[in-house]
Amino acid sequence: MFEKILYPTDFSHEAHRALDFVVRLKDAGAREVVVLHVIDKGSFDAIARYATKDILEIEKNLKERAIAEMRPIEERLEKEGLKVKVIITKAVPYMGILEVEKNEKISAIVIGSHGMSNIEEIFLGSVSEKIVRRAKTPVLVVR
Numbered sequence: 001m002f003e004k005i006l007y008p009t010d011f012s013h014e015a016h017r018a019l020d021f022v023v024r025l026k027d028a029g030a031r032e033v034v035v036l037h038v039i040d041k042g043s044f045d046a047i048a049r050y051a052t053k054d055i056l057e058i059e060k061n062l063k064e065r066a067i068a069e070m071r072p073i074e075e076r077l078e079k080e081g082l083k084v085k086v087i088i089t090k091a092v093p094y095m096g097i098l099e100v101e102k103n104e105k106i107s108a109i110v111i112g113s114h115g116m117s118n119i120e121e122i123f124l125g126s127v128s129e130k131i132v133r134r135a136k137t138p139v140l141v142v143r
């Protein structure tokens, strides 16, 4: 039932905690995990506007950093016997996540309740809230 899981991560502690639940979904039939990081287009454009460095260079650095952050996640999932596909895109984060949900024929999404900002008073982060509202597949929100 939950064959192909989408795990979007901003590499925060909160998102990392959700990874344990991706692994647990093996018992519910999970075989493959799409690990997705969306480079926030809004933040990128804001940086690019004031940057003195070449913006292509900045984008390359962001991608390289994301690839490095992905590696231990990939290793963990592969060690658990799961097939892994890594995707790094640049978009509005929730839109990037919904796009991959559509294109990759995802069966469920596992996401942190909070992320990098991690403001406790807020019930859900803005990305996870939009995903819960708009995703077509079931969403497991990990507190």
Ligand code: ATP
Binding pocket: 008, 009, 010, 012, 014, 015, 016, 018, 036, 037, 038, 039, 040, 093, 110, 111, 112, 113, 114, 115, 116, 117, 118, 119, 124, 125, 126, 127, 128, 129
């Ligand atoms: P906000 O961004 O609204 O200030 P927040 O950072 O605490 O609040 P969210 O951004 O909604 O909370 O993060 C919730 C979860 O959404 C994360 O744990 C992660 O799973 C996912 N997520 C957030 N941003 C991204 C991103 N850029 N790429 C992939 N996944 C993301």
Ligand code: MN
Binding pocket: 010, 115, 116, 117, 125, 127
């Ligand atoms: Mn966030």
